[in-house]
Amino acid sequence: MAESTEARKLVYLVTGGCGFLGEHVVRMLLQREPRLLELRVFDLHLGPWLEELKTGPVQVTAIQGDVTQAHEVTAAVAGAHVVIHTAGLVDVFGRASPETIYEVNVQGTKNVIEACVQTGTRFLVYTSSMEVVGPNIKGHPFYRGNEDTPYEAVHSHPYPCSKAQAERLVLEANGREVHGGLPLVTCALRPTGIYGEGHQIMRDFYHQGLRLGGRLFRAIPASVEHGRVYVGNVAWMHVLVARELEQRAALMGGQVYFCYDESPYKSYEDFNMEFLGPCGLRLVESRLLVPYWLLVLLAALNALLQWLLRPLFLYAPLLNPYTLAVANTTFTVSTDKAQRHFGYVPLFSWEDSRTRTIHWVQTMEGSAR
Ligand SMILES: NC(=O)c1ccc[n+]([C@@H]2O[C@H](COP(=O)([O-])OP(=O)(O)OC[C@H]3O[C@@H](n4cnc5c(N)ncnc54)[C@H](O)[C@@H]3O)[C@@H](O)[C@H]2O)c1
Ligand SMILES: CC(C)CCC[C@@H](C)[C@H]1CC[C@H]2[C@@H]3[C@H](O)C=C4C[C@@H](O)CC[C@]4(C)[C@H]3CC[C@]12C
Numbered sequence: 001m002a003e004s005t006e007a008r009k010l011v012y013l014v015t016g017g018c019g020f021l022g023e024h025v026v027r028m029l030l031q032r033e034p035r036l037l038e039l040r041v042f043d044l045h046l047g048p049w050l051e052e053l054k055t056g057p058v059q060v061t062a063i064q065g066d067v068t069q070a071h072e073v074t075a076a077v078a079g080a081h082v083v084i085h086t087a088g089l090v091d092v093f094g095r096a097s098p099e100t101i102y103e104v105n106v107q108g109t110k111n112v113i114e115a116c117v118q119t120g121t122r123f124l125v126y127t128s129s130m131e132v133v134g135p136n137i138k139g140h141p142f143y144r145g146n147e148d149t150p151y152e153a154v155h156s157h158p159y160p161c162s163k164a165q166a167e168r169l170v171l172e173a174n175g176r177e178v179h180g181g182l183p184l185v186t187c188a189l190r191p192t193g194i195y196g197e198g199h200q201i202m203r204d205f206y207h208q209g210l211r212l213g214g215r216l217f218r219a220i221p222a223s224v225e226h227g228r229v230y231v232g233n234v235a236w237m238h239v240l241v242a243r244e245l246e247q248r249a250a251l252m253g254g255q256v257y258f259c260y261d262e263s264p265y266k267s268y269e270d271f272n273m274e275f276l277g278p279c280g281l282r283l284v285e286s287r288l289l290v291p292y293w294l295l296v297l298l299a300a301l302n303a304l305l306q307w308l309l310r311p312l313f314l315y316a317p318l319l320n321p322y323t324l325a326v327a328n329t330t331f332t333v334s335t336d337k338a339q340r341h342f343g344y345v346p347l348f349s350w351e352d353s354r355t356r357t358i359h360w361v362q363t364m365e366g367s368a369r
Pocket of ligand 1: 017018019020021022042043044045065066067068086087088089090104108127128129130163190191192194
């Protein structure tokens with residue numbers, strides 16, 4: 001590598017660095033941030049793959065910790081220049097209680113902010129979500145909207161509520177004085193539905209399709225558009241924001257950015273078929289067999305069963321009233337704010353993103369090939 005070790009002086013902390021997005025952020029930082037001296041990877045569950053990263057020029061420090069424990073967070077943040085806070089409890093299936101979701105997503109984020117303030121860390125990038133905007137409980141479409149598009153952001157589900165609260169805390173913390181007297185600079189990235197290597201729900205759909213003899217059944221009309229963005233591009237946006245936050249603090253501090261790339265606008269299921277189709281699955285047009293009212297009924301039945309069975313075991317299917325509403329409401333973004341503010345251009349074309357994701361599905365354990 002051409003850069004001298006002298007240029008390496010920055011310490012980054014990635015919370016949730018062993019999650020689906022977090023792992024991509026960690027790997028992207030190692031590849032694309034030449035000023036990195038130390039990379040701290042903080043997660044409740046550390047991945048074994050971290051070991052192989054420890055042989056490179058950057059010191060990779062794995063920290064097993066819990067964002068809900070303020071002292072653990074403060075210890076991890078101390079001495080870091082930049083914190084990328086991706087840790088979160090992503091649960092729209094009723095696996096965790098609302099209290100736990102709030103504890104991790106809201107209290108965990110408060111702990112990260114306070115740790116920055118106490119220890120003098122000045123730059124904080126928060127992984128928010130499109131869900132802080134919508135789809136809202138009224139099912140209003142958000143069609144090719146941007147960061148300034150008016151939309152009634154009203155939620156009732158614990159996950160979007162917690163993400164919205166956490167995002168607000170992060171943005172309000174912009175400008176707070178940190179230890180040493182300088183201002184904290186924060187911003188939030190709002191990915192739409194992320195896809196790519198490691199995406200658990202794609203894995204679930206693939207295995208469900210295999211169990212159903214290579215078929216998936218269309219539930220959502222093809223006309224409902226659902227925003228998707230490739231994980232490599234989301235990771236790249238995090239790296240760029242973190243890099244530019246110091247130089248462009250006045251412009252970027254306290255701002256939100258949707259994550260976007262060249263992925264096509266399609267329905268959730270049609271989009272998944274871009275990858276699952278080449279892996280041998282087909283989408284069966286069953287909309288006449290399974291009309292929407294029946295899906296609503298099934299989703300409600302699933303919610304009831306989840307509640308009834310909770311004392312015995314956790315019943316958490318993909319279909320519930322909330323996931324049905326999200327999948328069945330158009331929500332797509334069209335914006336260039338990230339390009340204007342910090343020069344973001346997707347690193348991976350749609351073709352690359354598609355090829356990489358297909359390759360990942362094909363090499364998945366239990367795949368048809
Ligand atoms: N997956 C998506 O489509 C999507 C879309 C928009 C936003 N997001 C956001 O991106 C972030 C990452 O999501 P993901 O899809 O990679 O989820 P993920 O579950 O794969 O990753 C989250 C990581 O956070 C860690 N974590 C959870 N609780 C923790 C705690 N108490 N302390 C420390 N670490 C903890 C988990 O162990 C996991 O490694 C989340 O904040 C999520 O809200 C995800
Ligand atoms: C109706 C069924 C046949 C299909 C169910 C699909 C459902 C599980 C999918 C559809 C949309 C998905 C969400 C969407 O991509 C965006 C996000 C934002 C992110 O912050 C967390 C994940 C989430 C909520 C996806 C979860 C899975 C959903 C609801």
